[in-house]
Amino acid sequence: MFAAMTSQRLPASARRAQLIEVGRAVFAKHGYEATSVEEIAERAKVSKPIVYEHFGGKEGLYAVIVDREMDYVVRRIAESIATGTPRERVEKAALAFLTYVKDHPDGFALLAHDAPQASGRGGMASLLNEVAERVGDVFAASFKSAGYDARAAPIYAHALIGMVTFVGQWWTEARKPPVEEVASHIAALAWMGLRHLPKRPARVKG
Amino acid sequence: MFAAMTSQRLPASARRAQLIEVGRAVFAKHGYEATSVEEIAERAKVSKPIVYEHFGGKEGLYAVIVDREMDYVVRRIAESIATGTPRERVEKAALAFLTYVKDHPDGFALLAHDAPQASGRGGMASLLNEVAERVGDVFAASFKSAGYDARAAPIYAHALIGMVTFVGQWWTEARKPPVEEVASHIAALAWMGLRHLPKRPARVKG
DNA sequence: AACGTAACTTACGCACCCGTAGCTTACGCG
DNA sequence: CGCGTAAGCTACGGGTGCGTAAGTTACGTT
Numbered sequence: 001m002f003a004a005m006t007s008q009r010l011p012a013s014a015r016r017a018q019l020i021e022v023g024r025a026v027f028a029k030h031g032y033e034a035t036s037v038e039e040i041a042e043r044a045k046v047s048k049p050i051v052y053e054h055f056g057g058k059e060g061l062y063a064v065i066v067d068r069e070m071d072y073v074v075r076r077i078a079e080s081i082a083t084g085t086p087r088e089r090v091e092k093a094a095l096a097f098l099t100y101v102k103d104h105p106d107g108f109a110l111l112a113h114d115a116p117q118a119s120g121r122g123g124m125a126s127l128l129n130e131v132a133e134r135v136g137d138v139f140a141a142s143f144k145s146a147g148y149d150a151r152a153a154p155i156y157a158h159a160l161i162g163m164v165t166f167v168g169q170w171w172t173e174a175r176k177p178p179v180e181e182v183a184s185h186i187a188a189l190a191w192m193g194l195r196h197l198p199k200r201p202a203r204v205k206g
Numbered sequence: 207m208f209a210a211m212t213s214q215r216l217p218a219s220a221r222r223a224q225l226i227e228v229g230r231a232v233f234a235k236h237g238y239e240a241t242s243v244e245e246i247a248e249r250a251k252v253s254k255p256i257v258y259e260h261f262g263g264k265e266g267l268y269a270v271i272v273d274r275e276m277d278y279v280v281r282r283i284a285e286s287i288a289t290g291t292p293r294e295r296v297e298k299a300a301l302a303f304l305t306y307v308k309d310h311p312d313g314f315a316l317l318a319h320d321a322p323q324a325s326g327r328g329g330m331a332s333l334l335n336e337v338a339e340r341v342g343d344v345f346a347a348s349f350k351s352a353g354y355d356a357r358a359a360p361i362y363a364h365a366l367i368g369m370v371t372f373v374g375q376w377w378t379e380a381r382k383p384p385v386e387e388v389a390s391h392i393a394a395l396a397w398m399g400l401r402h403l404p405k406r407p408a409r410v411k412g
Numbered sequence: 413a414a415c416g417t418a419a420c421t422t423a424c425g426c427a428c429c430c431g432t433a434g435c436t437t438a439c440g441c442g
Numbered sequence: 443c444g445c446g447t448a449a450g451c452t453a454c455g456g457g458t459g460c461g462t463a464a465g466t467t468a469c470g471t472t
Contacts, residue, residue, distance in 0.1 A: 058429095
């Protein structure tokens, strides 16, 4: 996006945008703790104080990046499950998330890494839990209106999100079957269960 | 376990064991990067060089702890799925893992946190992925012998592990429904799928 | 009781990294 | 052309954390 920039002076807003992009990549690679502000500055061909001028420090930059990324994923999934039959919603949600994993590997890695302790008060392991919480609310509503045990709703919601995020993490390394195929398998498992799994599920239409 | 110790000199093997326990707790709380050797030494009522004498350093201690913990979980799950009907295996595996989460929260937190970069060569986010890999092999064999698409086996394996680990993480904070109930819901979802979920699944027998 | 060894300590060097103070350079506008 | 301001830099203080060197105390053994 800013690849061809030949190390020029940039207006504040552009530099800000660039630092967000670079920061996302670096935080995604090392996690919050192991990332140094210097590395971000270096990769942006800029000196350290610039980062502090724009974001107030390491945590400030991290907060902005995480906030943007989280909103993006959640909105994207929420849109995908807005319409359709129950089963179609499951399929589209899985496909939406896996497509995100494929097209935004940095963002996904960022959310998969440990967050700084200050972020989640208690013992929130990764930001993906918060994504699950937010997406789960939508699912929970569906479950309840479908007549399921209310107490069980969060379990199913987290189970579904867990399935997808975990497979997503695996797929990030394997990259073997195309996302559509993976999504279709996941949806089939979630919907039909192991008991009724077909030998070869049909592709989900993008 | 060593709570009533009144700050005595310990034989090497005992100190070693104590440091492993203390280390597990501290690494579980802060993750690898944010943990300092000093804090471990302090909590063990011992000075820093002792840690270096026994384990060669931060990474050495971490490696030993992770290795023990990983073996413990994997063995425990593997045992639980060794016998029974296919559905019983799914139920028992889920219950085994959730019981582990309940009884060894430190160990689970340790495995859920980011590992040091050196550990997993590529971009292994957490040790739970390695657990999934190892447990997945067992599942994969079952899947293939049951006649499923071979290429789909790892997907299902990771999906199942992801379900359980993610719900486990959620349960760590919520702690609301007893593990047996949670396990039964998960097993029902995995086995029957959303399509055939009962309103109130029967309890899994411990 | 003296001695050797295993357990442990204090003190330090070194490196890294966050965040800031104070100064310099480019660019637009009258 | 020169001046003001936005953009950027070098250099440093403060703090923390890993790992080690050299010295000290308890304990069993003869």
